[in-house]
Amino acid sequence: MKSKVTSKQLMYAAATFIIATSLVTKPLYTFMKNDAWFAVVAGFLVNVLLYLVYAGIARKFPGESLIDINDAVYGRFFGKIVSALYVFFFFTLACFDTNVISSFIKALVLPNTPMALILFVFVFVCIYAARRGPVNLMKFSALFVYASTAVIIINSLLLLKDTDLKNFQPAFEMPLQNYIFGTYSVAMLPLCDPFALFMFAPDMRHPKEFGKAMFKGLTLGAVVLLFIVLRDITILGRVSALETYPTFSSIQQIDVGDVITRMDIIYISILLAMMFYKVSALFYASVNSIQRLMKFDSYRFLTLSFGALLMIYSLAVFGSAAEHSEWLVGGGAEYFQTFFMVLLPLLTLIVAECRGFRSAKVPAVKNES
Numbered sequence: 578m579k580s581k582v583t584s585k586q587l588m589y590a591a592a593t594f595i596i597a598t599s600l601v602t603k604p605l606y607t608f609m610k611n612d613a614w615f616a617v618v619a620g621f622l623v624n625v626l627l628y629l630v631y632a633g634i635a636r637k638f639p640g641e642s643l644i645d646i647n648d649a650v651y652g653r654f655f656g657k658i659v660s661a662l663y664v665f666f667f668f669t670l671a672c673f674d675t676n677v678i679s680s681f682i683k684a685l686v687l688p689n690t691p692m693a694l695i696l697f698v699f700v701f702v703c704i705y706a707a708r709r710g711p712v713n714l715m716k717f718s719a720l721f722v723y724a725s726t727a728v729i730i731i732n733s734l735l736l737l738k739d740t741d742l743k744n745f746q747p748a749f750e751m752p753l754q755n756y757i758f759g760t761y762s763v764a765m766l767p768l769c770d771p772f773a774l775f776m777f778a779p780d781m782r783h784p785k786e787f788g789k790a791m792f793k794g795l796t797l798g799a800v801v802l803l804f805i806v807l808r809d810i811t812i813l814g815r816v817s818a819l820e821t822y823p824t825f826s827s828i829q830q831i832d833v834g835d836v837i838t839r840m841d842i843i844y845i846s847i848l849l850a851m852m853f854y855k856v857s858a859l860f861y862a863s864v865n866s867i868q869r870l871m872k873f874d875s876y877r878f879l880t881l882s883f884g885a886l887l888m889i890y891s892l893a894v895f896g897s898a899a900e901h902s903e904w905l906v907g908g909g910a911e912y913f914q915t916f917f918m919v920l921l922p923l924l925t926l927i928v929a930e931c932r933g934f935r936s937a938k939v940p941a942v943k944n945e946s
Contacts, residue, residue: 581782582715584790589718591771591794596725596801597851598767599824601677604905606818608759611745614806620763621799628795632788633926637934640784643775644869650929664866666917667773671859675891678852686845696888704884706857708877711780714858721854726801728847732840733808735831744814765914767802772918776862
């Protein structure tokens with residue numbers, strides 16, 4: 578029997594997407610400062626409603642990729658236009674995350690190494706992982722969640738002596754718009770990213786469990802993200818709003834008797850592994866979408882050319898971490914995410930409902946994994 582992706586693997590993959598994005602929590606602290614934890618809770622509640630939309634689409638088209646769903650809902654012509662937009666979206670997400678992790682490594686780990694070389698190594702590994710296929714990608718998802726959670730807990734225990742619960746005060750003194758923007762930011766950025774896992778639905782052992790697996794992954798990822806934010810607030814307080822990488826700055830405070838220090842190295846290693854996993858999955862979603870859109874027999878011959886494009890795009894998209902932070906805080910990222918992760922899925926569900934789809938089965942394009 579051919580190996581398939583299990584619901585648990587998809588759940589852990591969704592959680593990995595969210596935990597990996599903990600590197601870019603600066604917008605939370607910019608808007609909310611020491612109330613950033615509230616944005617995570619409120620953002621999760623907002624995303625529960627949004628994930629009902631995703632689950633609704635999955636129930637109507639069990640085991641189908643987003644590309645096949647678009648063809649069924651919008652027709653071949655308009656469906657291909659919508660699918661092309663999603664190809665652009667998945668690929669751009671991969672570029673953004675590649676730029677984020679490469680800029681982080683360049684700034685804090687390898688300052689004398691050319692950015693192009695860092696990108697080349699990272700993208701090369703992602704290409705290799707994507708070529709291994711969706712099943713091989715998904716089966717390592719639990720490992721990343723367990724490893725990252727263990728490191729987060731250990732780091733937090735080592736930081737206990739530096740925590741100060743007074744950093745939560747004063748609470749709820751921000752203007753109302755800050756809470757709205759902060760909640761919207763966390764809802765659109767870390768918590769919506771697993772939407773790209775729709776491209777793995779055709780490879781699931783039990784496709785009807787897609788919605789449930791995604792919701793469990795959202796919950797697990799949000800809980801870990803909330804724990805990270807609470808810890809960072811107790812360590813940094815309102816200073817977190819001034820840090821480019823608040824979580825990294827928190828971990829740098831670890832110093833137990835001048836013996837246990839530089840735990841940030843372990844954090845960097847885990848973060849690099851998780852971002853590698855996320856970008857690999859996004860890259861696979863991109864090339865697999867092109868395969869399905871163009872009716873190719875395989876996506877693998879696309880990986881090298883699009884890998885080169887990924888590297889070039891990642892170099893050009895943001896000139897620095899500060900420029901990326903401005904994109905996040907300025908609202909550009911939220912509007913970009915809203916169109917693809919809220920408006921288009923909601924429109925798809927509404928049109929499918931109006932056209933009378935009831936758990937329709939769309940002929941799937943053969944997919945080589």
